[in-house]
Amino acid sequence: MTNQSDFTTDYLVDRRRLRRKVAFWRVSAALAAIAIVLLAGWRYLGSGQQGGLTPHIARISIEGVITGDRATLKLLDDVATSHASAVILSIESPGGTTTGAERIYESIRRLEAKKPVVAVVGTMAASGAYIAALGSDRIVARGNSLVGSIGVLFEFPNVSKLLDTVGVQMESVKSSPLKAAPNGMEPTSPEARAALAALVADSFDWFKGLVRERRGMSDAELAVVADGRVFSGRQAIPLKLIDAIGGEREAIAWLEENKGIQKGLSVRDWRRGRGLERLGILGFAAATAETLGLPGASTFLTKLENIEQIRALDGLLAVWQGPSVN
Numbered sequence: 001m002t003n004q005s006d007f008t009t010d011y012l013v014d015r016r017r018l019r020r021k022v023a024f025w026r027v028s029a030a031l032a033a034i035a036i037v038l039l040a041g042w043r044y045l046g047s048g049q050q051g052g053l054t055p056h057i058a059r060i061s062i063e064g065v066i067t068g069d070r071a072t073l074k075l076l077d078d079v080a081t082s083h084a085s086a087v088i089l090s091i092e093s094p095g096g097t098t099t100g101a102e103r104i105y106e107s108i109r110r111l112e113a114k115k116p117v118v119a120v121v122g123t124m125a126a127s128g129a130y131i132a133a134l135g136s137d138r139i140v141a142r143g144n145s146l147v148g149s150i151g152v153l154f155e156f157p158n159v160s161k162l163l164d165t166v167g168v169q170m171e172s173v174k175s176s177p178l179k180a181a182p183n184g185m186e187p188t189s190p191e192a193r194a195a196l197a198a199l200v201a202d203s204f205d206w207f208k209g210l211v212r213e214r215r216g217m218s219d220a221e222l223a224v225v226a227d228g229r230v231f232s233g234r235q236a237i238p239l240k241l242i243d244a245i246g247g248e249r250e251a252i253a254w255l256e257e258n259k260g261i262q263k264g265l266s267v268r269d270w271r272r273g274r275g276l277e278r279l280g281i282l283g284f285a286a287a288t289a290e291t292l293g294l295p296g297a298s299t300f301l302t303k304l305e306n307i308e309q310i311r312a313l314d315g316l317l318a319v320w321q322g323p324s325v326n
Contacts, residue, residue, distance in 0.1 A: 057252065057267045058084035066096030066128045068103030071272035076107040079270055080114045085262065086255045087111060088248060089119040089136055095127030098152060098203050104128075105210070108135030116259040118251040121145045121242070126230050130241075131207065134214040137259075139242040140251050141233035147241050150211055151228035152203040154196050215240045 058079045062072070079087055089108070095101065111117060112135060119125070119133035121141035126149035133139050133147075141147055177191060212222050217240055225231070225239050236242045244250055248267070255261040 055083055055085045055262060055265055057086045057088060057255070057261070057265050058082065058270045059088045059090055059248075059267050060270050062089055062091045062093055062104070062129065062132050064093060066093055066100045066104060066132065068097070068100030069272075073103060073107050075270060075272045076104075076111050080111045082270075084115060084268075084270075085265060086259060087115050087117045088251055088267065089117060089132070090122065090248075091119055091125040091129050091133055092122040093126070093129035093132075094124055095129050095131075095149065098128065098207070101128030101131040104132045105135045108132060111135075112137060116255055116261065118255060120248050120251050121147060121233070124230075127151065131210060134210050138244070138251070138254060140244050140246050140254075141236065141242045142247060143233045143245050145233040146230040147233065147236050148225055148231045149228060150207060150226045152200050152207060154200050 060075060060079060108117060117136040119136040119139045121133065121139065122145065124146040125133045125139075125141070126146055130147055130149065139147075177189065208222055208226050211217060211226065212219070217225075221240060225241060231239060231241060233242060233245055237245065244254070252261075252267070256263050
């Protein structure tokens with residue numbers, strides 16, 4: 001017959017065992033949550049420079065709207081002083097601001113002075129993205145890739161007729177007629193339009209000069225490709241806009257055969273830091289979708305973010321604007 005003392009002892013033992021199990025699972029769940037947070041932070045808050053101390057081929061992605069941001073410039077500078085033997089620029093971009101493209105181009109030229117660089121075009125390297133590609137030793141693109149769009153754009157909305165319709169008039173006191181012109185609130189004067197045209201022409205001449213110098217074109221050859229059009233990779237070969245049809249495999253083979261790069265080197269991604277303060281709502285959602293293993297959703301959100309960035313750009317643009325997403 002079990003007495004009350006034995007029952008109490010068994011009860012206390014069971015309680016202690018249950019508490020230990022609950023504590024174990026709580027600690028395990030907490031550690032798992034911490035691991036997930038650390039993994040996401042490592043991937044999206046700047047894991048970046050994982051090149052290591054052994055020779056390799058660094059892959060740098062130039063994607064989305066080019067603004068010449070500090071993170072990308074720092075990444076290019078870091079690769080220049082790394083143990084990477086060569087660099088592949090994986091370009092997937094419609095372009096961006098002319099100043100941003102200029103900064104990226106100059107940084108790639110500094111990198112190219114230390115290591116061989118090959119630009120590999122994905123779907124598109126247009127306008128400012130093509131400027132970035134010009135900084136490399138060689139440009140490789142797929143047959144259906146889009147390259148070129150050599151030109152400069154300055155655009156602004158003009159809502160002066162709308163304001164007249166609703167009975168609103170913007171008044172200003174300016175030091176000179178061209179101050180803050182155009183402002184979109186009043187018809188653009190011929191003088192303001194002429195000033196903008198001169199600005200665009202100056203940047204366009206600079207762009208064409210880069211193409212002529214880096215691609216070894218005559219004035220006649222340059223005139224054929226400098227009308228703002230994009231060309232397929234197949235069209236671009238005889239026009240001297242690219243050097244070869246292919247992708248990363250062909251780029252690596254060229255590096256091995258022409259730049260003395262050791263065969264069989266691994267290709268390692270170098271990524272710029274992505275602090276949360278640099279991510280908008282769409283960018284953060286794209287990063288979260290990728291972390292959760294939803295690449296399709298991540299790609300769609302990234303494209304939406306790029307469209308919004310293009311619409312928000314100000315100043316001179318070197319960007320190809322294809323059909324928008326409705």
